[in-house]
Amino acid sequence: MSAVPNIMDATHAPDTQSWVESANAPDTDFPIQNLPFGRFRHNVLEPWQIGVAIGDRVLDLHATGLIDHNDMHRLMAAPVAQRRALRMAIWEGLCEGSALQKVWADALLRQTEVELGLPCEVGDYTDFYTGIHHATTVGKLFRPDNPLLPNYQWVPIGYHGRASSIGASGQQFHRPKGQTLKPGATVPDFGPSARLDYELEIAAWVGMGNALGAPVSIADAEEHIFGLTLLNDWSARDVQAWEYQPLGPFLAKNFATTVSPWLVTMEALAPFRAPFVRDAADPQPLPYLESAANRAQGALDVQLEVWLQTPAMRAASEGGVRLSQSNMRDAYWTLAQLVAHHTVNGCNLRAGDLLGTGTLSGPAPEQGGSLLELTQGGKQPITLPNGEVRTFLQDGDTVILRGACEAAGARRIGFGDCRGTVLAAR
Amino acid sequence: MSAVPNIMDATHAPDTQSWVESANAPDTDFPIQNLPFGRFRHNVLEPWQIGVAIGDRVLDLHATGLIDHNDMHRLMAAPVAQRRALRMAIWEGLCEGSALQKVWADALLRQTEVELGLPCEVGDYTDFYTGIHHATTVGKLFRPDNPLLPNYQWVPIGYHGRASSIGASGQQFHRPKGQTLKPGATVPDFGPSARLDYELEIAAWVGMGNALGAPVSIADAEEHIFGLTLLNDWSARDVQAWEYQPLGPFLAKNFATTVSPWLVTMEALAPFRAPFVRDAADPQPLPYLESAANRAQGALDVQLEVWLQTPAMRAASEGGVRLSQSNMRDAYWTLAQLVAHHTVNGCNLRAGDLLGTGTLSGPAPEQGGSLLELTQGGKQPITLPNGEVRTFLQDGDTVILRGACEAAGARRIGFGDCRGTVLAAR
Known part of the structure; x- marks a missing residue:
């Protein structure tokens, strides 16, 4: 039996709060339980970078050190266990009280300040x-x-x-x-x-x-x-x-x-x-x-x-x-x-x-x-x-x-x- | 009126011969009047390279110095005038009597010795x-x-x-x-x-x-x-x-x-x-x-x-x-x-x-x-x-x-x- 992606773990606990304040608003699409991936850039001359939505912010994933590239296809193609481990690491870093807050605070951008592109290049x-x-x-x-x-x-x-x-x-x-x-x-x-x-x-x-x-x-x-x-x-x-x-x-x-x-x-x-x-x-x-x-x-x-x-x-x-x-x-x-x-x-x-x-x-x-x-x-x-x-x-x-x-x-x-x-x- | 690609020029003269012998065979698909582009590699570990078919050979285009990349999309996207100039340059180099023969002879490979791939990555x-x-x-x-x-x-x-x-x-x-x-x-x-x-x-x-x-x-x-x-x-x-x-x-x-x-x-x-x-x-x-x-x-x-x-x-x-x-x-x-x-x-x-x-x-x-x-x-x-x-x-x-x-x-x-x-x- 293969790994399936629909297993519940700590990242789904409904009461977890984030040190990113806007992620705790009841009506946000992007609480710490979501953590969706996308691509952003500051201007058209910059290559697309991988980000994670948290509240009204984007976490620059490369800047966190959790990935050493900005190739979304590569990130997406990983086996489920690897995907789940990455999700867990992002979740831990964004949790209220995380020791990473001081470092990751610099990796946060306002969603309204960047351009959000296609999540990746579309093949077929x-x-x-x-x-x-x-x-x-x-x-x-x-x-x-x-x-x-x-x-x-x-x-x-x-x-x-x-x-x-x-x-x-x-x-x-x-x-x-x-x-x-x-x-x-x-x-x-x-x-x-x-x-x-x-x-x-x-x-x-x-x-x-x-x-x-x-x-x-x-x-x-x-x-x-x-x-x-x-x-x-x-x-x-x-x-x-x-x-x-x-x-x-x-x-x-x-x-x-x-x-x-x-x-x-x-x-x-x-x-x-x-x-x-x-x-x-x-x-x-x-x-x-x-x-x-x-x-x-x-x-x-x-x-x-x-x-x-x-x-x-x-x-x-x-x-x-x-x-x-x-x-x-x-x-x-x-x-x-x-x-x-x-x-x-x-x-x-x-x-x-x-x-x-x-x-x-x-x-x-x-x-x-x-x-x-x-x-x-x-x-x-x-x-x-x-x-x-x-x-x-x-x-x-x-x-x-x-x-x-x-x-x-x-x-x-x-x-x-x-x-x-x-x-x-x- | 824009440039159109169907203009006849010297490259179409039917009697032109090439110093690549096999290109002069009457039944070849690839006489010097054709010069089609494709991609080849020596083995699966090698990236695809751009070649031109001439008789039973492939001309390694990068090795001729006519291109400084192996990006077929880039070559294909050029305006017609640039495409025609490249074709003319290849034709001149492959013509019987060309001074480039000595140099380009090293850029020739047998088609049977290489793998021929898709001409380029297909988008839609x-x-x-x-x-x-x-x-x-x-x-x-x-x-x-x-x-x-x-x-x-x-x-x-x-x-x-x-x-x-x-x-x-x-x-x-x-x-x-x-x-x-x-x-x-x-x-x-x-x-x-x-x-x-x-x-x-x-x-x-x-x-x-x-x-x-x-x-x-x-x-x-x-x-x-x-x-x-x-x-x-x-x-x-x-x-x-x-x-x-x-x-x-x-x-x-x-x-x-x-x-x-x-x-x-x-x-x-x-x-x-x-x-x-x-x-x-x-x-x-x-x-x-x-x-x-x-x-x-x-x-x-x-x-x-x-x-x-x-x-x-x-x-x-x-x-x-x-x-x-x-x-x-x-x-x-x-x-x-x-x-x-x-x-x-x-x-x-x-x-x-x-x-x-x-x-x-x-x-x-x-x-x-x-x-x-x-x-x-x-x-x-x-x-x-x-x-x-x-x-x-x-x-x-x-x-x-x-x-x-x-x-x-x-x-x-x-x-x-x-x-x-x-x-x-x-």
Whole structure:
């Protein structure tokens, strides 16, 4: 039996305080129980450095002496035992009363004073489709009597996405142009997308890789995941509808994808495991997607929210309005199943690869993780509290994804914002 | 008007001889008119170095003093004028009578004495679907009355592929396992693919990139392509049929992709340009995919062949049997159109990205670039000259792709073999 990253240890004790004051605030995403990894720099001329979020600060990890490099892929690719030892060392140094406080105080920076980048260079980006409520709602728009295709409950459906256009929180991008087909038309139009949307997702980041031709069993799968971020899979629905047959989404998705900057580790998520549930009436997973450990605690309880800040709200110094809430626990497949499926044909994963979950919508209509769902395909506009109306995104709109974990006997941890803004088409 | 890479100059003169004897053989793929770039090493402990193929040799480019690094991305990302100057310098040094012969003779290695790797690290891999004869034949298998979907003649259909599993010629991979659905079944099977296939493609490798949000116009598009290789997009048809709805191929393709080792530059291909032809009865390209230069010479005349060497042939020291011939000129879209389309939504390309053409089949049934086409979906097995029969690939089969360009007034150039072998499932 291999080491798994979901073991509880001293780093999870809910009452531990840090000498970094802001880490003890009840509403911080980054208490000492979290300790997520990211990359920061002071300016564009400086190379990216590895940091750990603690309260409103970043701990410069190289400056602590705990690592002798700034290669995030290398850090991520370490075996679980080594990852856990590093987490423990960071935790000990940041604990209230630690003798290291005097030294490490100089390694602390304000998060607002540095630029936070992508957690690492992204290799291959795969996007799955584990949100069965999303798949059902979207499927109903196209096939009212047969929303889920026959393969959905057997195959963890996925496709390859574009790595080059993935950006860190704060990403701004121009509304994409493309071909679209108006209803009833036979000749396409060309112009800015009129149905620009977001998708609420979680990204799992690969740590340890596997060799080509060597599948990862479901028992070992979680060892290969380093941690999670939020992910916004921006989508141009009108472009998507016209282009996606027969090979899937392409220009409708690859103009921008935004992720939150902090890799919340699988170790930090240990208190927030949940059972993998499959209705008895549903097909049960094939053997390569099945294990007792996965049944017992393969899922993750991550509360998710989507917020919208329009230009009018920004002008009025309003932070935005919450559009929906959902939970990662409602995904149809677990992360371990995604890794086992992805590699079962011999496909190799590498440190820095990213696996998106697909849109994580809840079972209720108001829990849709995209405007396509919340507006029933654009037919039911949403009226915002300030009187503004949206069917799809307007220029200047900022979408903010948020995620947090809460459980009895555990300190709440959060993901930090995943924020992106639509600029006018060029 | 920007520099374009298809200008003829002294390096294309057909009668030029090299002091490297083997480059003057009439059947070599690598005469002095070609000069493709690749990467080689003496052993696995050595970093990859940049080389140029000349006859049966490799010229160690760093050893010539023409470059002071071995970073292929950097070499590829140079502007066209710089690329052309480097080509000219290499050509002058290798010409019969060059004063550099004495010095450069020490920089020559036998190709058989070194390992040839991927031409560079692959960033993002996009696969298009420009083979209209392939799309029509495959479409007919699913939709006899409506083989081409309505978008095909408007949109250069493409999807994202997997970069991690791309290997250089000589790649060997295990037959993939996966989920498949037997005819009439409602519960999938799991096991080795029984319908393993190849696909004959060309890969265009990106040199100069573009910034996110800054589309590349069709006028500038070819500046962003450094050169071409052959590409075998291995495909598990039974896995593909079950998994691909609604988001496209995934595990059916990402277990292995093989490319030839030598980047044949757009400069070397200048004598082999062909007009882009669109039947008057067909939809004409939208303005962003249209230019006079593209009409005049946007296409490329590259003769393509697929060869099969079975284990029995190998045991009998037979090189293999030719399964089909086709030509890149029959692609429905040009490379410039692919780049313009890929970036029209603002998507950024980077040095080392790879754009596959999709399967390049000719109009005649025997010109199919895959077994799926040659066997009519597996219904018409092929009998090989030695009496063996194939519907799809068997364990031990080696598939060899070959490509060459010939034109009046030009020296023939070739691509070198793209060779891959199927191993038994693990």
